[in-house]
Amino acid sequence: MALSVLPHKDELGIKDGQSFVDGEWVEGTSGESWTHVHPATNEECGQFGVASAADVDRAVTAARRAFDEGDWPRWKAKDRIKLLRRVSELLADHADELSRTQTFDNGLPISFGSIYQVSADFAADAFDHHAGWVDKIAGETLPTYTGSDFQILTLKEPVGVVAAVIPWNAPVMLFAQKVAPALAAGCTVVLKPSEYATFSVIRMAQILEEAGVPKGVFNLVLGPGSTTGEALITHPGVDKITFTGSRLVGKRIMEAAADRIARVSLELGGKSPNIIFEDVDVASAAATAMGMVSFGLSGQGCVCHTRALVQESIYDDLVNGAVAMAAATTFGDPFDPAVTSGPLINQRQLDKVVGYIEKGSAEGGRLVCGGDRPGGDLAAGNFVNPTLFADVDNSMTIAQEEIFGPVLAAIPFRDEEDAVRLANQTNYGLGASVHTNDIRRAIRVAKAVRAGSFGVNGYTVMPNAPFGGFKESGLGREGGRQSIEGFLETKTVTIALTDSPI
Numbered sequence: 001m002a003l004s005v006l007p008h009k010d011e012l013g014i015k016d017g018q019s020f021v022d023g024e025w026v027e028g029t030s031g032e033s034w035t036h037v038h039p040a041t042n043e044e045c046g047q048f049g050v051a052s053a054a055d056v057d058r059a060v061t062a063a064r065r066a067f068d069e070g071d072w073p074r075w076k077a078k079d080r081i082k083l084l085r086r087v088s089e090l091l092a093d094h095a096d097e098l099s100r101t102q103t104f105d106n107g108l109p110i111s112f113g114s115i116y117q118v119s120a121d122f123a124a125d126a127f128d129h130h131a132g133w134v135d136k137i138a139g140e141t142l143p144t145y146t147g148s149d150f151q152i153l154t155l156k157e158p159v160g161v162v163a164a165v166i167p168w169n170a171p172v173m174l175f176a177q178k179v180a181p182a183l184a185a186g187c188t189v190v191l192k193p194s195e196y197a198t199f200s201v202i203r204m205a206q207i208l209e210e211a212g213v214p215k216g217v218f219n220l221v222l223g224p225g226s227t228t229g230e231a232l233i234t235h236p237g238v239d240k241i242t243f244t245g246s247r248l249v250g251k252r253i254m255e256a257a258a259d260r261i262a263r264v265s266l267e268l269g270g271k272s273p274n275i276i277f278e279d280v281d282v283a284s285a286a287a288t289a290m291g292m293v294s295f296g297l298s299g300q301g302c303v304c305h306t307r308a309l310v311q312e313s314i315y316d317d318l319v320n321g322a323v324a325m326a327a328a329t330t331f332g333d334p335f336d337p338a339v340t341s342g343p344l345i346n347q348r349q350l351d352k353v354v355g356y357i358e359k360g361s362a363e364g365g366r367l368v369c370g371g372d373r374p375g376g377d378l379a380a381g382n383f384v385n386p387t388l389f390a391d392v393d394n395s396m397t398i399a400q401e402e403i404f405g406p407v408l409a410a411i412p413f414r415d416e417e418d419a420v421r422l423a424n425q426t427n428y429g430l431g432a433s434v435h436t437n438d439i440r441r442a443i444r445v446a447k448a449v450r451a452g453s454f455g456v457n458g459y460t461v462m463p464n465a466p467f468g469g470f471k472e473s474g475l476g477r478e479g480g481r482q483s484i485e486g487f488l489e490t491k492t493v494t495i496a497l498t499d500s501p502i
């Protein structure tokens, strides 16, 4: 029997999708609709109306009004904290439903939907964490250079109307990473999710509405990046764009923002290195290395460590261990708890990954396992078997470009210096890891590698810890104090203390 995810649509009560503008659920006025195609089956399983430029304008105007004329930016800290905590509670109450809806969106195996970093529990904690910042947003008092003629202080004020654009691979977590700090800072928001993961985002918007977020403070516009997204990022009423997605679209966002000097933060892609030294348990390091790119969303994660840099003495053993891990991959109905690995998001991504695999072989990589697609029931979905290339040179395309699929490149290194050089030989700088039992070496390597987040014998992301990229992996940080700062402007106030100040 062929796979089908459609029964889950009724079970989850998923209806066709609408935008949420100025406190109302509305049909897009573009007259166009988008059909959701599930990546595990390529079944058509839901529709939503596409928001036109006029709809985006109404959403930005509502957010503008709520910011400029509404009382939201001036809400009492006590009330804002209470509201964000209410959102947090509701997200936690609906964690299971949200994780299933996310699986209905993007095919993330349900066994991974409950993993903290991509779950509604993370989203709930992000709202709770940022609620805690509301009464701690603080300026400074500063001395003057000229004596006691002035008192100088700084005020922290919300940046204004925020356009948030998120991708499809972790919609629940990324919604919270952007919306929680923006609302905590007193900003208003217009969010555009990816057209490939809409239903879980609609559910989160309903939760914000249920929690009592005032009209116009949070708006949702549905539609493709090329139309709805463009209308949003080029809208003159937007003060700040916060974006998570590919480097290419990130560049376009910066360009659009430059036109009116809008504020920008960017969370982009990566080609993260995983440096494995000879003193570790090789079987476990191999399982981690391969699992990171083949379990869950099959390598479709920004921080998936897709380059395994392996010390020469353990290289063959590690490659063999990685092959064994690849063999443990299970595909199937993503709602089945025994399934470990999901499909690629769409046909275009599938073609792109297959193209990279062909290129890997053509450029001289040694294909050790995978490279093909599972057949039978799975042939209709966008699955690719976990793929390992050995003897990869770091200058090859598969070692330099983000593939966003289940493809691991194993690259041998001689010593620590060689490992660090290879790790840094990339335009990206999002994540990195080292596996070693030598603490001094771990710290030296952590300091030498240019990446925004670094794992020592393990890697994680938390709502209170800054996350973001060096180099072309992005601009700004999400999570923790730096995240709130990204939604604030600093105003300097000088107060004359004498009758004849300069």
Ligand code: NAP
Residues within 6 Å of the ligand: 165, 166, 167, 168, 169, 170, 192, 193, 194, 195, 196, 223, 224, 225, 226, 228, 229, 230, 233, 244, 245, 246, 247, 248, 249, 250, 252, 266, 267, 268, 269, 270, 301, 302, 303, 402, 404, 430, 468, 474
């Ligand atoms: P993408 O193609 O860049 O799309 C991201 C978002 O931007 C989607 O909502 C997309 O809409 C929208 N978009 C596309 N073109 C636009 C335009 N001209 N104007 C405004 N919006 C536009 O990325 P993706 O393929 O969805 O996601 C994968 C990428 O995200 C990878 O590079 C990955 O590394 C990165 N990522 C980074 C992080 C991080 O935190 N650093 C986390 C997750 C993912 P549509 O999809 O509806 O067209």
Ligand code: MG
Residues within 6 Å of the ligand: none
């Ligand atoms: Mg895209």
